[in-house]
């Protein structure tokens with residue numbers, strides 16, 4: 001179905017676990033050339049590398065900390081040197097950072113969450129743009145930027161996650177602006193907005209809280225990373241989504257229907 005993804009050069013940030021890793025494996029299975037990334041080559045990265053090797057696809061792992069602008073620039077440099085360009089960028093690196101109420105937030109918490117969720121996506125996209133524009137011009141189709149937003153960016157986030165929800169809302173809105181700036185260059189921008197997906201993101205929650213959350217979802221359960229992956233393929237493929245840009249696609253089992 002996504003045959004035009006074969007040999008496409010796809011960089012997925014924050015992809016040694018969870019949603020990013022499932023997307024990376026899915027792209028690899030479509031015959032894409034995939035770059036995976038995390039801050040450091042830890043146990044999760046080794047495991048992700050093994051999973052990518054099992055697909056038989058060509059891929060590279062890059063250790064870069066995307067909460068720094070230098071790390072973002074270096075990742076784009078690494079990827080484009082290794083693959084000779086870029087057709088698809090998936091900004092997936094991100095996370096809660098800290099769970100704390102407004103009155104206990106300080107500058108360190110602010111910087112942590114902003115850098116992890118916003119600096120990472122903004123600076124990585126900035127440095128990727130020349131390569132994505134070149135890809136679209138050469139192919140005569142479109143290049144694609146997909147960022148992982150969140151249900152928290154739509155409804156505010158859980159208690160203590162105001163900064164996280166705020167960064168995701170801003171990410172959704174940044175895309176709307178970039179559509180205005182870069183559609184003339186045939187670069188598309190879309191958001192994948194997960195609801196509650198069963199990854200280490202929720203490792204701090206008790207069984208009781210997990211059951212309560214599951215009960216609030218019409219489908220009665222958390223989603224899986226594998227259930228998110230096909231939407232990244234859809235939004236990356238010009239054949240399936242060439243006229244779709246500036247959209248937020250929710251994957252949430254009915255948890256919120258905006």
Ligand code: NAD
Nearest residue numbers: 014015016017018019038039066067094150196197199201
């Ligand atoms: P995860 O913790 O399982 O994976 C996060 C990945 O990002 C890991 O590979 C980690 O090594 C990498 N990473 C973290 N900090 C990084 C940094 N500074 N530089 C480079 N890489 C870094 O998380 P997940 O649940 O798969 O979440 C992935 C994305 O989905 C995040 O943007 C998250 O905000 C978003 N999201 C998750 C959920 C959910 O319920 N799991 C819901 C909505 C949105």
